[in-house]
Amino acid sequence: MEIKTLISTKKLNSKIIELARQIQNDFKDEEILFLVILKGSVFFATDLAKNITSPIILDFMKVSSYSGTQSTGKIDVKLDITENITDKNVIVIEDIIDTGRTLRYLIDYLKAKNPKALKICTLLDKKDRREFEIEADYVGFDIPNKFVLGYGLDYDEKYRNLPYIGYIEQ
Numbered sequence: 653m654e655i656k657t658l659i660s661t662k663k664l665n666s667k668i669i670e671l672a673r674q675i676q677n678d679f680k681d682e683e684i685l686f687l688v689i690l691k692g693s694v695f696f697a698t699d700l701a702k703n704i705t706s707p708i709i710l711d712f713m714k715v716s717s718y719s720g721t722q723s724t725g726k727i728d729v730k731l732d733i734t735e736n737i738t739d740k741n742v743i744v745i746e747d748i749i750d751t752g753r754t755l756r757y758l759i760d761y762l763k764a765k766n767p768k769a770l771k772i773c774t775l776l777d778k779k780d781r782r783e784f785e786i787e788a789d790y791v792g793f794d795i796p797n798k799f800v801l802g803y804g805l806d807y808d809e810k811y812r813n814l815p816y817i818g819y820i821e822q
């Protein structure tokens with residue numbers, strides 16, 4: 653399998669510093685809860701968090717789409733949050749927004765818990781693929797409709813450990 657580079661490690665690093673500055677500027681010294689969506693966002697979330705000086709609480713969720721019920725946009729919560737997010741500044745950390753199904757559902761689910769602020773930060777955004785209306789507050793890179801992998805993103809659970817974002821021709 654030939655993997656081509658879409659976004660180099662160097663470009664990832666400078667974008668992460670830029671995103672961290674934006675978040676820092678918006679929240680100043682306030683506490684932020686990073687809600688990291690497993691597994692793909694782990695690499696991104698930790699690098700981003702290390703560039704922010706505000707106190708960060710980490711929590712995790714694991715979700716998956718139901719294959720049979722695509723039109724409803726319902727997803728399956730495999731691992732739920734453990735922190736109480738009521739009155740907290742929550743930033744959902746995603747690796748990529750594709751159809752928007754995952755986040756559309758998640759945002760409604762989290763809103764019901766009445767956080768003080770609820771923002772979305774995604775490393776990658778495939779806007780052309782959107783089926784569900786959702787927009788991130790912080791976006792690393794808008795990317796074309798290619799299958800990408802690395803830096804947390806998998807191809808059949810593998811290649812998450814690549815230090816750059818690659819793609820494979822389909």
Ligand code: IMP
Binds near residue numbers: 750754800
């Ligand atoms: P959505 O619910 O359609 O927005 O899908 C989001 C999820 O699909 C992401 O969290 C990824 O796990 C997965 N995904 C979408 N596109 C890609 C890709 O190009 N490479 C790897 N995973 C992807």
Ligand code: MG
Binds near residue numbers: 692806
């Ligand atoms: Mg995946």
